[in-house]
Structures are given as structure tokens and as C-alpha cells.
Amino acid sequence: MGKITVSETRGKPRHNPLFKDISTQGGNLRSTPRSSHGSNKAKSSRANKKENEEEGFLDASASRKILQLAKEQQEELRDEENAERPAFGSSFQPEEEEDDEEEEESDEEDEDEEEYSDFEVEEEYEEEEIEVDEQDAELFNKYFQANGGLGEQSINLADKILAKIQEREIEIQQEQEGKPSEGVLLPPKVIIAYEKIGKILSTYRHGKLPKLFKVLPSLRNWEDVLYVTNPESWTPHAVYEATKLFVSNLQANEAQKFIQTVLLERFRTSIEDSEDHALNYHIYRALKKSLYKPAAFFKGFLLPLVDSYCNVREATIAASVLVKVSVPVLHSSVVLTQLLQRDFSPATTVFIRVLIEKKYALPYQTLDELVFYFMRFRNASQPQSHDSMDVESKDKKGPQLPVVWHKAFLAFAQRYKNDITDDQRDFLLETVRQRFHHGIGPEIRRELLAGKARLTSESAPKEAIMVDAF
Structure with a gap:
């Protein structure tokens, strides 16, 4: 088979052009191409109009005009027909039309009368008086009037609110006067449930506390x-967990009640019941946790412990908690002032010494109280406590003071020797001379003589007024 040359293919096309195929099949070939983008609306509208004209379609405006002309022609034909009717049926046609008009008018009048009559009936019904039964009136007055009378004033919401406020003020006043309101009797189910919880806490060692016990601080x-759970029978582990729960969830005045009623009692019984008079480890941890509310600890534990004439061992164990936990200076200043104003006892002096050794920047008011406290012992006839740490060997200067008092005096001289005035220094030196201790007295005198006088109150940078932290 031979090759086909280019000259042979040029003169003989293989098929007809595409536009001839389309025209022979009856289709219409568009002379102008459509616009690919709709950015120019004017061009597209003109092109569409031209296409519609070429294809024989009418646009909307032209069709609207044609319909309007057709409607006008029909109306003209109808008018001509109506004008020609009287010439053929003038004798009876108008009467029928008049009758029709009379019937329409009569129908309209009937409708108006019906509407008017309905309106009158409604007005008469609204104006009709309703008789109310006396029992219904009393029932209405019971719920919507003030005291059951028809002519009395209704209850006002503001009156209710003011009444509630007055009741609350009376309750607060009774609580402040020490007259609490009447207690609410606990339901039997609550008593049974919390008695079971008390039994659980009496054998508690570790793990989660019961959920009913955890909601107690919110009640x-x-x-x-x-009281239903019998806190005296709790294990030390349960006391520790309960202390964490109540101290962290209650306010200081409420946490103070828990510390005084539960923790203080368990502290004393734990020391008394132990063979070596030592405190249980978990009770000791509970004391440390209670110090996170310092006001509650001091008012609920430390001051009641001192007022109950505790011994030196109890005071030493409780004071060791103060050594290990940081306490704000204002709380310490207030409780130190309270201790200085109480009668002398070795247990009280233990707490005084521990608070001095924490090396606070105490206000001048507290420092003056400390100076007056040590100056009180210059007089040989100063009454002393029966609980003494040293042997009471009476001489011309009276009974000797316990060693803990001299140690507290030495701690004060070492820490605050530059915060006292010259007059106070002279009085303290005289106290050392009269209440001399052969091992501690020389140390106190050396510290006092090495100190410098503090600034006057006019130029003192330190605050002289102590804020009541409680």
C-alpha cells in the first residue's frame, strides 16, 4: 500500500465543516458568541434582547404592552354592547335591574341590622351585674386580701420582704446576746444515718470519708x-481528716467551734491516756492543719488551753506547732498581748517565749506590753503560780521564777534590745538585778547594755498602733 502525499489530501477534505452539518440538521447557529462573564450587565442584556429578536421571542415590556392593548379593546367592545341593549329590551330590562339593586340594598340593610343587634346584645351582656356568692367572696378574700375582709388592703410584696428582714435581725440579735434560737429536731432518718457514720469513723484508718460526712460543713x-456521730469515739486518723475538712470549708468563727469542741478535747485526752504522756501523731498533724486559720486556732485552742490551767508539758507540745508553722504577725501580736495580760503561769510563759523567738517585727504597742510584763516581777511580793519548774527556795527576795521565764526574758533582750527606750532599759536592768539567775542573768544584762535606744514616737517608722487581727 503506497503513501498518501500532501498534495492529494489538500484538495479533498475528509468531511464537511461543522457549521454545514449543524445547518443541514435544522439547528440555528448563533452569530454572536455569548459572554463568558457577567461583569457587564448592559452588554449581556443587549445581547439577550438581540438574540430574542432573532429567535422570534418578545421581551417582558413588549408583552405587557400587548396585553394592555388587548384589555382596552375588550373593554371598548363591552361598553358598545351595553349601549346597544336598551334599544331592543327597554320595556322590561331596567325594572329587573332596579329590582336587583333593591334586593342588594335590602340585603345590606339586613346585614347592618344584624351587626347592630349583635353589638347591642354584647353591650347589654357587659353591663349585666353578676351576683357573687358569699362563700366565693370569702374564699377570694382569703387568698387575695390582707385579713379576709372585702374592703381591706391586699398584701404587698415589700411588706413581706421587710418582715423577713426583721425576723433575720431578731435572730442575729439573739445569737449575739447568747440566746440562740430554738433548735430544730433532727429527723429519725438523719440520726440513724449519722450514727452509722459515727461507727465507721470509730474504726477509720485510711481512705475516703463517707459522702454524708463531707456535706456536714455546708449544713x-x-x-x-x-454530735450524733460521737466525736469522742473517732480514731486519730478520722480526727485529722475531719479537721482538714472543717477548717478548709468553714469560716474562722465556725472553725473555731469545731477546734474547741473536738480538737482541744482530743488533744488533752490523747496526752492523758498515753503511757509516756505523748501526743498522737495524727492529732499533732491535725493541730498543724488547724493553724491555717490562725484566728480560729488561737481563739478555739490556745487561749482556752491556757485558761484551763494546762501543765507545762501540754504547753510545750502545743507550742512546738507554732514553731513549725508560719503565722501572720498581726495574729501573733494580738495573741501575745492577750497572754501578757493574763495571770502568770509557766505554761503561759512557754507560749510567750515561742512567739518572741519567731522574731516578728512587732508593733511598739506589743513591745511596751512585753516590757511592762517583765517589769512586774521587780517587786519581791509579786504573787507567783503554784506550778513552778524550779525548787521554791524562799529568801529575802521571794520565790524564784521558773527557768522558762528567764529564757523568755533573754529571748526578748536578744531580739528587741534596739526597740526599747532608755528608761525601759533601766527598768529592765533593775529587774535583772532583783530577779537574778546565775546562768542566764549575765547574758540578759549584756544584751540590754549592747542595745541602742529606739527612735522617738514622732520619727518612728514602725507602727505604734496594733491592729486587732481577731
């Missing part, structure tokens, strides 16, 4: 419910 009468 208003938590003290009554707590």
Missing part, C-alpha cells in the same frame, strides 16, 4: 449533726 446545724 446550717452542723454542730447538732456532728
Whole structure:
């Protein structure tokens, strides 16, 4: 088979052009191409109009005009027909039309009368008086009037609110006067449930506390419910967990009640019941946790412990908690002032010494109280406590003071020797001379003589007024 040359293919096309195929099949070939983008609206509208004209279609405006002309022609034909009718049926046609008009008018009048009559009936119904039964009136007055009378004033919401506020003020006043409101009797189910919780806490060692016990701090009468659980039978582990729960969830005044009623009692019984008079480890941890609310600890534990004439061992164990836990200076200043104003006892002096050795920047008011406290012992006839740490060997200067007092005096001289005035220094030196201790007295004198006088009150940078932290 031979090759086909280019000259042979040029003169003979293989098929007809595409536009001839389309025209022979009856289709219409568009002379102008459509616009690919709709950016120019004017061009596209003109092109569409031209296409519609070429294809024989009418646009909307032209069709609207044609319809309007057709409508006008029909109306003209109808008018001509109506004008020609009287010539053929003038004798009876108008009467029928008049009758029709009379019937329409009569129908309209009937409708108006019906509407008017309905309106009158409604007005008469609204104006009709309704007789109310006396029992219904009393029932209405019971719920919507003030005191059951028809002519009396209704209850006002503001009056209710003011009444509630007055009741609350009376309750607060009774609580402040020490006359609490009447207690609420606990339901039997609550008593049974918390008695079971008390049995659980009496054998508790570790793990999660019962959920009913965890909601106790959120109850208003938590003290009554707590009494049902019998805190005296709790294990030391349960006391520690309960202290964490109540101290962290209650306010300081409420946490103070828990510390005084539960923790203080368990502290003393734990020392008394132990063979070596030592405190249980978990009770000791509970004391440390209670110090996270310093005001509650001091008012609920330390001051009641001192007022109950505790011994030196109890005071030493409790004071060791103060050594290990940081306490704000204002709380320490207030409780130190309270201790200085109480009668002398070795247990009280233990707490005084520990608070001095914490090396606070105490206000001048507290420092003056400390100076007056040590100056009180210059007089040989100063009454002393029966609980003494040293042997009471009476001489012309009276009974000797316990060693803990001299140690507290030495701690004060070492820490605050530059915060006292010259007059106070002279009085303290005289106290050392009269209440001399052969081992500690020379140290106190050396510290006092090495100190410098503090600035006057006019130029003193330190605050002289102590804020009551409680």
C-alpha cells in the first residue's frame, strides 16, 4: 500500500465543516458568541434582547404592552354592547335591574341590622351585674386580701420582704446576746444515718470519708449533726481528716467551734491516756492543719488551753506547732498581748517565749506590753503560780521564777534590745538585778547594755498602733 502525499489530501477534505452539518440538521447557529462573564450587565442584556429578536421571542415590556392593548379593546367592545341593549329590551330590562339593586340594598340593610343587634346584645351582656356568692367572696378574700375582709388592703410584696428582714435581725440579735434560737429536731432518718457514720469513723484508718460526712460543713446545724456521730469515739486518723475538712470549708468563727469542741478535747485526752504522756501523731498533724486559720486556732485552742490551767508539758507540745508553722504577725501580736495580760503561769510563759523567738517585727504597742510584763516581777511580793519548774527556795527576795521565764526574758533582750527606750532599759536592768539567775542573768544584762535606744514616737517608722487581727 503506497503513501498518501500532501498534495492529494489538500484538495479533498475528509468531511464537511461543522457549521454545514449543524445547518443541514435544522439547528440555528448563533452569530454572536455569548459572554463568558457577567461583569457587564448592559452588554449581556443587549445581547439577550438581540438574540430574542432573532429567535422570534418578545421581551417582558413588549408583552405587557400587548396585553394592555388587548384589555382596552375588550373593554371598548363591552361598553358598545351595553349601549346597544336598551334599544331592543327597554320595556322590561331596567325594572329587573332596579329590582336587583333593591334586593342588594335590602340585603345590606339586613346585614347592618344584624351587626347592630349583635353589638347591642354584647353591650347589654357587659353591663349585666353578676351576683357573687358569699362563700366565693370569702374564699377570694382569703387568698387575695390582707385579713379576709372585702374592703381591706391586699398584701404587698415589700411588706413581706421587710418582715423577713426583721425576723433575720431578731435572730442575729439573739445569737449575739447568747440566746440562740430554738433548735430544730433532727429527723429519725438523719440520726440513724449519722450514727452509722459515727461507727465507721470509730474504726477509720485510711481512705475516703463517707459522702454524708463531707456535706456536714455546708449544713446550717452542723454542730447538732456532728454530735450524733460521737466525736469522742473517732480514731486519730478520722480526727485529722475531719479537721482538714472543717477548717478548709468553714469560716474562722465556725472553725473555731469545731477546734474547741473536738480538737482541744482530743488533744488533752490523747496526752492523758498515753503511757509516756505523748501526743498522737495524727492529732499533732491535725493541730498543724488547724493553724491555717490562725484566728480560729488561737481563739478555739490556745487561749482556752491556757485558761484551763494546762501543765507545762501540754504547753510545750502545743507550742512546738507554732514553731513549725508560719503565722501572720498581726495574729501573733494580738495573741501575745492577750497572754501578757493574763495571770502568770509557766505554761503561759512557754507560749510567750515561742512567739518572741519567731522574731516578728512587732508593733511598739506589743513591745511596751512585753516590757511592762517583765517589769512586774521587780517587786519581791509579786504573787507567783503554784506550778513552778524550779525548787521554791524562799529568801529575802521571794520565790524564784521558773527557768522558762528567764529564757523568755533573754529571748526578748536578744531580739528587741534596739526597740526599747532608755528608761525601759533601766527598768529592765533593775529587774535583772532583783530577779537574778546565775546562768542566764549575765547574758540578759549584756544584751540590754549592747542595745541602742529606739527612735522617738514622732520619727518612728514602725507602727505604734496594733491592729486587732481577731
